[in-house]
Amino acid sequence: MAITKEEVKHVAHLARLEFSEEELETFSEQLADILNYVAKLNELDTTDIEPTYHALKITNVYREDEVKESFPTDEILGNAPERENGFFVVPKVIK
Amino acid sequence: MDFEAVIGLEVHAQLLTKSKIFCSCSTEFGAAPNSHVCPVCCGMPGTLPVLNKRVVDFAIKLALATKARVNPVSVFARKNYFYPDLPKGYQISQYELPLAEGGYIEIEVNGAKKKVGLVRIHMEEDAGKLIHDETRPVSYVDLNRTGVPLLEIVSEPDMRSPEEAVAYLKKLRSILRYLEICDGNMEEGSLRCDANISVRPKGSDKFGTKVELKNMNSFKHVQKALEYEIKRQIALILDGKEVIQETRLFDVSRGVTQSMRGKEEAHDYRYFPDPDLVPIEIDDNWIKEVAETLPELPDAKKERFIKEYNLPEYDAEIITSSRKLAEFFEACAKALPKPKLISNWIMTEVLRELNKEGKEIDETNLTPENFVELLKLLDEGVISSTVAKKIFPEVYKGANPAKIVEEKGLKQESDEAALEALCQKILEANPKEVEKYRQGKKNVIGFFVGQVMRETKGKANPKIVNKILTRLLEQ
Numbered sequence: 228m229a230i231t232k233e234e235v236k237h238v239a240h241l242a243r244l245e246f247s248e249e250e251l252e253t254f255s256e257q258l259a260d261i262l263n264y265v266a267k268l269n270e271l272d273t274t275d276i277e278p279t280y281h282a283l284k285i286t287n288v289y290r291e292d293e294v295k296e297s298f299p300t301d302e303i304l305g306n307a308p309e310r311e312n313g314f315f316v317v318p319k320v321i322k
Numbered sequence: 323m324d325f326e327a328v329i330g331l332e333v334h335a336q337l338l339t340k341s342k343i344f345c346s347c348s349t350e351f352g353a354a355p356n357s358h359v360c361p362v363c364c365g366m367p368g369t370l371p372v373l374n375k376r377v378v379d380f381a382i383k384l385a386l387a388t389k390a391r392v393n394p395v396s397v398f399a400r401k402n403y404f405y406p407d408l409p410k411g412y413q414i415s416q417y418e419l420p421l422a423e424g425g426y427i428e429i430e431v432n433g434a435k436k437k438v439g440l441v442r443i444h445m446e447e448d449a450g451k452l453i454h455d456e457t458r459p460v461s462y463v464d465l466n467r468t469g470v471p472l473l474e475i476v477s478e479p480d481m482r483s484p485e486e487a488v489a490y491l492k493k494l495r496s497i498l499r500y501l502e503i504c505d506g507n508m509e510e511g512s513l514r515c516d517a518n519i520s521v522r523p524k525g526s527d528k529f530g531t532k533v534e535l536k537n538m539n540s541f542k543h544v545q546k547a548l549e550y551e552i553k554r555q556i557a558l559i560l561d562g563k564e565v566i567q568e569t570r571l572f573d574v575s576r577g578v579t580q581s582m583r584g585k586e587e588a589h590d591y592r593y594f595p596d597p598d599l600v601p602i603e604i605d606d607n608w609i610k611e612v613a614e615t616l617p618e619l620p621d622a623k624k625e626r627f628i629k630e631y632n633l634p635e636y637d638a639e640i641i642t643s644s645r646k647l648a649e650f651f652e653a654c655a656k657a658l659p660k661p662k663l664i665s666n667w668i669m670t671e672v673l674r675e676l677n678k679e680g681k682e683i684d685e686t687n688l689t690p691e692n693f694v695e696l697l698k699l700l701d702e703g704v705i706s707s708t709v710a711k712k713i714f715p716e717v718y719k720g721a722n723p724a725k726i727v728e729e730k731g732l733k734q735e736s737d738e739a740a741l742e743a744l745c746q747k748i749l750e751a752n753p754k755e756v757e758k759y760r761q762g763k764k765n766v767i768g769f770f771v772g773q774v775m776r777e778t779k780g781k782a783n784p785k786i787v788n789k790i791l792t793r794l795l796e797q
């Protein structure tokens with residue numbers, strides 16, 4: 228399976244990553260190698276096998292609907308580069 | 323050429339749980355910014371979400387109420403995108419195995435009943451809130467809403483007009499409120515609605531290019547946005563132009579929809595099962611447990627009100643559209659077996675006050691006891707309907723009707739001798755009108771009744787006054 232540079236660019240953009248032409252070249256090859264390696268699994272016959280949605284064989288883990296104390300606002304905002312009146316401040320996003 | 327619209331709705335309903343879907347932070351509305359936030363809901367690395375069981379209970383409730391199939395196994399998935407209101411960089415939602423699929427909601431428009439199919443009902447977490455600064459190029463982020471549980475209800479593209487879409491939305495809201503799982507407040511955003519809409523030549527079975535509409539936060543907006551969009555799309559087609567698949571926002575002030583450029587490419591969400599959350603298995607026992615908590619739903623209640631209380635279909639529809647109002651009606655009907663009188667008064671005086679204040683009946687001081695007492699006073703002829711209507715606003719505010727009548731001396735004058743004397747006096751004072759009556763203008767009697775009512779400040783029993791006046795005039 229071949230991965231085009233365009234596909235790498237698209238995925239990189241979705242992840243907000245920027246690559247040089249050289250890197251794009253390298254990653255196209257590496258991603259193709261990885262996908263081809265995993266594609267080996269397609270050789271297995273999986274008819275009648277339930278898809279696995281979770282690595283652990285457990286289901287139904289819940290908590291009751293109870294309110295506990297949240298964190299102090301100061302601490303929540305602790306890592307924010309900019310804050311004002313209890314809000315995080317970010318560059319303007321257009322709706 | 324005749325066109326028809328094809329409309330599907332995606333509704334998000336905020337659930338009335340106490341705590342968030344994956345952490346124990348409060349869901350309370352209106353708290354100070356970022357005061358209901360913890361490492362789980364603000365997406366700190368190394369934290370683990372744990373599902374709030376009540377969210378599943380609520381979702382099963384809605385599934386049962388809409389006859390949807392509850393999936394025996396359902397899983398959460400990550401929907402990946404970047405936005406400042408989404409601290410983790412993904413929203414925990416459901417994709418491949420939603421909680422429920424199928425089902426329908428029955429609507430009625432202009433007397434025609436119709437079932438609107440449901441594609442799916444799934445659980446997910448809400449995002450935070452962004453406030454945009456008017457003067458500086460910045461936005462403010464409040465994460466209190468992050469992680470508040472939502473149900474997303476996706477309909478089939480079964481609706482053919484804005485009226486059907488609004489009827490569907492109103493019925494869905496009413497069901498959610500009956501189930502007490504969502505307060506349905508569109509202005510505050512606890513019920514949100516997006517629409518997919520396309521048009522096509524009437525009778526065609528192909529779909530046109532669809533447009534997604536957002537930013538409609540009232541029934542009126544939904545109606546207006548869809549109406550505008552149908553006109554816009556038809557005009558494009560008649561002009562030989564193409565409808566572009568895009569997301570458009572409803573501009574409330576101008577009543578138009580506007581293209582929201584640039585978000586198109588973001589529709590690549592790369593869903594995958596969330597490894598932090600284990601699958602949900604729902605067996606028949608669980609479903610049975612929830613089924614036992616289901617209240618009588620609006621459609622069933624409406625049918626019963628028509629049969630049991632002989633209400634006109636229209637009255638039954640309005641009164642049962644709110645569970646609280648329906649319960650108020652029934653409490654009254656038990657105390658005073660005059661359902662039609664009660665419904666007439668609810669449909670007029672009560673609803674007028676409620677609509678004026680935008681309140682539900684249980685948020686007011688009007689009690690079934692006081693309301694029934696007022697209607698009894700009226701029904702037994704102790705007060706006239708003019709007086710009853712006049713004092714209703716006070717009763718609505720919590721005053722006791724018998725006390726008002728007593729204190730203000732509002733009892734209806736039914737003493738025939740006293741009324742006859744008064745009638746006589748009024749006839750003598752208006753000889754011209756009497757002459758008119760005797761020459762055949764029988765409707766002059768209304769004038770005399772009015773005079774008597776004025777003299778008695780509305781307290782005269784109009785039936786008796788009419789009888790006396792007729793007798794005196796025919797002499």
Ligand SMILES: [Zn+2]
Pocket residue numbers: 297342345346347358359360361362363364469
């Ligand atoms: Zn939290």
